[in-house]
Amino acid sequence: MPLPRFTDIVDALPETVPFVGPEAIERQTGIPVRARIGANESGFGPSPRVLAAMADAAPQIWRYPDPENHVLRTALADRLGISSDEVTIGEGIDGLMGLIVRMFIAPGDKVVTSLGAYPTLNYHIVGHGGVLELVPYRGEHEDLMALAEAAGRVGAKMVYVANPDNPMGSYWPVAEIEAFIAAVPEDCLILLDEAYGELAPADGLPEINTQKANVLRLRTFSKAYGLAGIRCGYAFGDRRIIRAFDRVRNHFGVNRQAQVAALAALADDDYLRQVQLKVAAARDRIGEIAIASGLTPLPSATNFVAVDCGRNGAFAMAVLKALANRGVFVRKPMVAPHDRCIRISVGPEAEMQMLAEALPQALQDAQGAV
Amino acid sequence: MPLPRFTDIVDALPETVPFVGPEAIERQTGIPVRARIGANESGFGPSPRVLAAMADAAPQIWRYPDPENHVLRTALADRLGISSDEVTIGEGIDGLMGLIVRMFIAPGDKVVTSLGAYPTLNYHIVGHGGVLELVPYRGEHEDLMALAEAAGRVGAKMVYVANPDNPMGSYWPVAEIEAFIAAVPEDCLILLDEAYGELAPADGLPEINTQKANVLRLRTFSKAYGLAGIRCGYAFGDRRIIRAFDRVRNHFGVNRQAQVAALAALADDDYLRQVQLKVAAARDRIGEIAIASGLTPLPSATNFVAVDCGRNGAFAMAVLKALANRGVFVRKPMVAPHDRCIRISVGPEAEMQMLAEALPQALQDAQGAV
Numbered sequence: 138m139p140l141p142r143f144t145d146i147v148d149a150l151p152e153t154v155p156f157v158g159p160e161a162i163e164r165q166t167g168i169p170v171r172a173r174i175g176a177n178e179s180g181f182g183p184s185p186r187v188l189a190a191m192a193d194a195a196p197q198i199w200r201y202p203d204p205e206n207h208v209l210r211t212a213l214a215d216r217l218g219i220s221s222d223e224v225t226i227g228e229g230i231d232g233l234m235g236l237i238v239r240m241f242i243a244p245g246d247k248v249v250t251s252l253g254a255y256p257t258l259n260y261h262i263v264g265h266g267g268v269l270e271l272v273p274y275r276g277e278h279e280d281l282m283a284l285a286e287a288a289g290r291v292g293a294k295m296v297y298v299a300n301p302d303n304p305m306g307s308y309w310p311v312a313e314i315e316a317f318i319a320a321v322p323e324d325c326l327i328l329l330d331e332a333y334g335e336l337a338p339a340d341g342l343p344e345i346n347t348q349k350a351n352v353l354r355l356r357t358f359s360k361a362y363g364l365a366g367i368r369c370g371y372a373f374g375d376r377r378i379i380r381a382f383d384r385v386r387n388h389f390g391v392n393r394q395a396q397v398a399a400l401a402a403l404a405d406d407d408y409l410r411q412v413q414l415k416v417a418a419a420r421d422r423i424g425e426i427a428i429a430s431g432l433t434p435l436p437s438a439t440n441f442v443a444v445d446c447g448r449n450g451a452f453a454m455a456v457l458k459a460l461a462n463r464g465v466f467v468r469k470p471m472v473a474p475h476d477r478c479i480r481i482s483v484g485p486e487a488e489m490q491m492l493a494e495a496l497p498q499a500l501q502d503a504q505g506a507v
Numbered sequence: 508m509p510l511p512r513f514t515d516i517v518d519a520l521p522e523t524v525p526f527v528g529p530e531a532i533e534r535q536t537g538i539p540v541r542a543r544i545g546a547n548e549s550g551f552g553p554s555p556r557v558l559a560a561m562a563d564a565a566p567q568i569w570r571y572p573d574p575e576n577h578v579l580r581t582a583l584a585d586r587l588g589i590s591s592d593e594v595t596i597g598e599g600i601d602g603l604m605g606l607i608v609r610m611f612i613a614p615g616d617k618v619v620t621s622l623g624a625y626p627t628l629n630y631h632i633v634g635h636g637g638v639l640e641l642v643p644y645r646g647e648h649e650d651l652m653a654l655a656e657a658a659g660r661v662g663a664k665m666v667y668v669a670n671p672d673n674p675m676g677s678y679w680p681v682a683e684i685e686a687f688i689a690a691v692p693e694d695c696l697i698l699l700d701e702a703y704g705e706l707a708p709a710d711g712l713p714e715i716n717t718q719k720a721n722v723l724r725l726r727t728f729s730k731a732y733g734l735a736g737i738r739c740g741y742a743f744g745d746r747r748i749i750r751a752f753d754r755v756r757n758h759f760g761v762n763r764q765a766q767v768a769a770l771a772a773l774a775d776d777d778y779l780r781q782v783q784l785k786v787a788a789a790r791d792r793i794g795e796i797a798i799a800s801g802l803t804p805l806p807s808a809t810n811f812v813a814v815d816c817g818r819n820g821a822f823a824m825a826v827l828k829a830l831a832n833r834g835v836f837v838r839k840p841m842v843a844p845h846d847r848c849i850r851i852s853v854g855p856e857a858e859m860q861m862l863a864e865a866l867p868q869a870l871q872d873a874q875g876a877v
Contacts, residue, residue, distance in 0.1 A: 139693050140720050141664065141696035144611060156759075160573040161574075176570075176571055179569050195561050201528065201729070204528050207534065228757060229759060232760055365568075368572070368760060384520040384523065384634065389526075389599060390598045390601070390760075394737070395762065
């Protein structure tokens with residue numbers, strides 16, 4: 138029987154899951170995840186005030202969400218010191234990325250990103266027929282000037298930078314980011330992913346008012362705010378771009394609990410400061426655990442630490458698998474030379490203790506396996 | 508300053524909100540909505556077991572949702588008597604529609620739907636450069652044979668039918684739907700929207716095993732299950748089509764509370780039966796209220812009733828506005844001749860009573876206004 142025909146672009150795409158979730162790993166291996174420190178979630182959880190707001194709002198869940206996300210958008214705009222038509226809300230940064238790529242990338246259009254950077258962006262670009270131009274990292278940093286140069290050279294429609302960076306955890310101070318912005322052609326969209334922005338050092342986030350029309354910034358409630366499961370991110374920038382989201386978005390896509398939870402999270406600055414301190418302490422703790430096993434923790438401006446396992450990608454993969462066998466879920470960079478690292482998310486002390494116990498054993502397992 | 512260029516398709520699209528939400532109406536008018544009976548939500552709310560499951564799960568909201576939606580997908584497949592790779596979950600039917608259109612509709616491709624049917628589908632089709640072929644209703648029903656004929660005549664990639672229908676509330680029995688399916692060319696995707704399926708008469712839903720490869724069916728937890736705010740819908744059909752969603756979807760798009768709430772809703776058949784009875788009783792109540800004011804309620808297989816106001820579209824709009832001025836939020840069909848109706852969602856008795864009080868006054872207001 139003939140099947141309805143997919144579009145040519147979709148027909149050529151692979152079926153994929155950008156990240157295999159810990160639940161799928163559990164289903165595949167039969168080994169329960171005891172320490173969930175692989176997806177850069179926040180095991181510290183959201184503010185108790187967020188949970189209280191969600192509980193209060195739950196009986197209203199029969200109502201559709203406000204498709205304009207008005208209350209949350211207004212609160213974010215106030216916080217950022219911009220107008221509410223300069224910010225839009227989406228189903229996490231992943232959802233916003235899909236919309237942004239659809240808005241700007243037609244088949245054959247070029248997008249510049251770093252080799253080994255966030256794979257979900259690449260998924261969306263390929264999914265819309267875009268062409269990736271990949272720029273290697275410089276050391277543990279995205280190579281800003283090489284990215285800007287490539288954007289000009291290939292006539293890119295879009296260039297992507299995460300600051301702080303995932304999966305390496307590095308960051309660039311404001312002056313470097315501003316020089317990068319100045320070096321990119323003005324008709325090329327700069328997608329500045331600040332998912333880890335609330336966890337960055339004070340000099341890691343450019344002023345809002347330095348924005349140019351081609352800079353679109355992305356933030357999320359999934360990381361510092363401990364709300365990965367609720368799916369809520371936002372984009373802010375030039376209002377002509379922000380308004381255009383209304384041409385393509387799923388207007389009722391941001392669920393009602395997300396609107397409520399994000400609003401409450403945004404209002405609880407004390408809790409955010411506590412999390413920032415806990416994240417910093419847990420980064421140090423991961424560093425100590427790594428050093429105690431003879432490994433090298435890399436500096437981090439995020440809620441995870443890339444740990445150099447000292448050998449090649451196969452060895453680091455063996456360490457990751459040995460940790461998984463012991464119920465410790467971590468992830469790792471996949472592109473050389475960073476694939477020598479594993480990437481460990483911060484978490485409460487119970488999870489850090491499980492890591493401390495499992496890592497020496499996992500290293501022994503890995504040395505036997507490779 | 509030059510702005511990054513949108514794609515040609517997106518550049519030509521209008522900025523839009525497919526439906527103005529009641530919150531936006533409140534902001535515009537300053538009049539609080541007292542009776543929220545316009546968006547075909549379920550004021551009866553979700554099962555208490557759903558709220559309990561959401562409360563239990565809330566502290567885990569720091570975790571990303573399972574991107575494979577495995578538990579919910581398995582439960583739905585069991586319920587439907589199909590394999591778990593024949594069903595996919597999305598951010599409401601609206602979100603799924605966006606993906607389906609992206610999967611099948613390239614610029615210039617034809618889609619057949621009814622004139623005055625669900626506008627969000629049209630939004631997505633136009634948004635992907637598709638071309639709409641609109642078929643008038645036959646009386647208060649979508650004209651199945653005319654839709655099938657148009658699909659063959661224009662070489663449509665897709666044809667859309669909602670059964671039961673929105674905004675008229677009518678439905679076709681199984682035999683008619685099966686004849687329609689048989690009459691549509693096999694390479695044309697039949698998008699069968701069963702958002703109101705759980706509220707339809709027993710003969711309103713085709714057997715699952717009558718499915719052909721080109722039939723993709725859509726259902727939701729927004730209507731009978733009282734979970735419009737959580738954003739969870741599903742599509743089921745041929746596994747080659749279902750698997751292809753993994754090429755384009757936002758894998759982490761379905762939030763964790765939606766997964767939990769939908770699973771609990773699906774397990775509480777007793778509550779669903781109670782809601783079905785309440786909906787039927789409230790439909791009768793709306794009918795009585797309409798008749799008491801000299802209006803004509805149309806038969807409904809859904810959780811709303813289209814009420815014929817007996818004159819033209821301008822008069823029905825005046826009635827709608829007069830109801831809004833009295834805090835009663837309803838919507839209406841926009842295309843003649845159905846625009847003579849207002850569309851009233853069922854709700855608990857308190858809302859029905861507000862309607863009973865406001866409608867005679869609103870009709871007086873409208874008679875003065877038009």
